Amino acid sequence: MSRRCLALVLPELALDRLRRQHPELQGRPFAVWSSSGPRRLLSAAAAPGLWPGQALADAQAIHPDLPLFEAAPAADAALLERLALWALRFTPLATVDGTDGLLLDITGVAGLSGGEAALLEAVLGSFRAGGYRAVGAIADAPGSAAALARCPAAPRILPPGTGAEALAALPLPALRLPAALLHDLAWLGLHTLGDALRQPRAPLARRFGRALLDALDAASGARSRPLRPVRPPPVFAAARELPEPIVTRPAIDRVLALLLDELCAVLARSGQGAQRLLLRAFPGGSGGAGAGDRHRRRLAQPGALRPTVRAPARPAGAGSRLRAKGAAGDRHRTPYWAILP
Numbered sequence: 001m002s003r004r005c006l007a008l009v010l011p012e013l014a015l016d017r018l019r020r021q022h023p024e025l026q027g028r029p030f031a032v033w034s035s036s037g038p039r040r041l042l043s044a045a046a047a048p049g050l051w052p053g054q055a056l057a058d059a060q061a062i063h064p065d066l067p068l069f070e071a072a073p074a075a076d077a078a079l080l081e082r083l084a085l086w087a088l089r090f091t092p093l094a095t096v097d098g099t100d101g102l103l104l105d106i107t108g109v110a111g112l113s114g115g116e117a118a119l120l121e122a123v124l125g126s127f128r129a130g131g132y133r134a135v136g137a138i139a140d141a142p143g144s145a146a147a148l149a150r151c152p153a154a155p156r157i158l159p160p161g162t163g164a165e166a167l168a169a170l171p172l173p174a175l176r177l178p179a180a181l182l183h184d185l186a187w188l189g190l191h192t193l194g195d196a197l198r199q200p201r202a203p204l205a206r207r208f209g210r211a212l213l214d215a216l217d218a219a220s221g222a223r224s225r226p227l228r229p230v231r232p233p234p235v236f237a238a239a240r241e242l243p244e245p246i247v248t249r250p251a252i253d254r255v256l257a258l259l260l261d262e263l264c265a266v267l268a269r270s271g272q273g274a275q276r277l278l279l280r281a282f283p284g285g286s287g288g289a290g291a292g293d294r295h296r297r298r299l300a301q302p303g304a305l306r307p308t309v310r311a312p313a314r315p316a317g318a319g320s321r322l323r324a325k326g327a328a329g330d331r332h333r334t335p336y337w338a339i340l341p
Contacts, residue, residue: 002160003224004110006091006120007145008102008127009135010080014044016132017079018069025067031059034071043071073099083132084230090123093229098176101149103142105227116157139163142225143218147193150174167220168194175215181208193219234270238263 010016014032019025029047033040033056040056047066050059059066076099084102087094090113093105106119113119116138127134137148139158144167148154151174155166170193172182185208190196196204196216205213217223238259246252267274 002107002140003105004107004116004138004140004160005142005145006104006106006123006136006138007097007142007149008087008104008123009146009149010083010100010102010127010132011135012044012046012133013080013100014071014076015046017076020131028067029063030067030069031063032069032071033059076100081230085232087123088230088232090119093227095227095229097142097146101146103146103227105142105229106138120156139167139221141218141221142227143215144221147174147219150176168192168197170219172196175219177212177215181212184208234272236263236266236270236272236274238266 015030018030018032029050031045031047031050032043034043035041042050042052042054042056042059044052045054045059047059047063049062050066056068060068077096080096080100080102084094084096087102087104091104091106091109095103097103104123106116110116110119113122120136120138124134124136135149135152137145137154137156137158139145139148140160140163144158144163147167147170148156148158151170154170154174155163158166172185172191172193172195175193177185185191185196190199193216196212197220201213214223218225240255240259242255246255263274
């Protein structure tokens with residue numbers, strides 16, 4: 001089975017992040033700016049007549065009342081990593097690609113969704129539903145898929161073992177090369193991946209360095225780069241199955257103490273400390289058809305779950321299952337299987 005990779009590009013990541021943080025921006029023009037030495041330039045814009053790289057003063061002259069936000073690369077990077085964790089619902093291997101992309105290894109996975117076309121549409125549809133604009137492509141090599149996703153005119157899916165002509169027609173900007181390097185290559189008449197691949201490698205390496213050859217090999221699939229998949233944050237849990245429902249406070253406290261002791265032991269062995277705990281209680285047993293509802297209503301009453309266990313640094317609850325999520329120092333405080341971040 002040949003390797004297959006799905007590449008995603010989020011061209012408006014910073015804008016989408018701000019729209020989710022500030023719902024009032026939906027449908028309104030705004031822009032993001034950053035400093036480049038003494039100059040302030042737009043890094044992203046959602047307004048007519050504005051574009052990335054434009055001077056901030058010019059943008060303010062065109063749109064005097066335009067809402068402006070300073071760029072936050074750290075926030076964008078953190079969001080991108082959370083999106084990579086969220087994408088683990090589609091494949092067990094996902095990684096961050098640059099500052100605005102994701103790579104998913106979908107080898108052997110597409111059949112579960114009805115084929116590669118259906119999988120690609122499901123992934124893109126999920127991102128659209130979450131408020132993110134995304135563009136995707138599928139190819140044999142990660143670099144090939146990433147280059148296809150960054151070229152609007154390129155095919156979205158290259159069948160296994162094919163696509164040499166489509167890859168050769170890719171413009172060099174799709175390889176994310178530095179602007180100065182692209183200018184020099186264009187001055188030499190090299191505009192596409194095929195133009196560069198037809199040149200002798202030794203002169204290219206001497207003039208432009210090894211980085212150009214690495215980019216060409218990655219995009220053409222001649223040398224596939226390894227993926228460094230993201231790892232979901234650890235989940236610590238303790239659970240008890242009880243033969244009969246417990247409804248009295250002393251019984252709940254006793255089970256709670258056992259759960260907390262077990263959970264704290266697991267956290268101690270891992271050198272972690274819980275920042276947030278999730279309690280799940282499942283009433284049931286042999287108390288009749290209405291017993292479960294009565295126990296559920298009892299637990300749902302205000303104050304019914306007020307902790308009484310006197311243990312330092314042990315958040316308490318009541319029930320038959322306790323789950324802790326988010327260790328100290330863990331950046332991922334939201335379960336990766338929850339709604340799109």
